[in-house]
Amino acid sequence: MAFPSIQIICEKCGGRINRIINVKSVKDILRPFNGRCNSCGVSLNPSDFDLHMEKA
Numbered sequence: 733m734a735f736p737s738i739q740i741i742c743e744k745c746g747g748r749i750n751r752i753i754n755v756k757s758v759k760d761i762l763r764p765f766n767g768r769c770n771s772c773g774v775s776l777n778p779s780d781f782d783l784h785m786e787k788a
């Protein structure tokens with residue numbers, strides 16, 4: 733059984749943050765990046781984007 737993965741896509745630059753999750757919230761996922769896109773540095777509001785759940 734695969735862990736679910738989550739893909740956060742920055743609407744500004746299209747940069748992607750992929751994380752394997754278990755019980756993480758988007759806020760927890762973004763915490764290592766200080767809530768910013770790791771490509772362009774724009775602040776990402778967890779409520780601003782949809783979660784794309786994919787089975788790995």
Ligand SMILES: [Zn+2]
Binds near residue numbers: 742771773
């Ligand atoms: Zn970005």
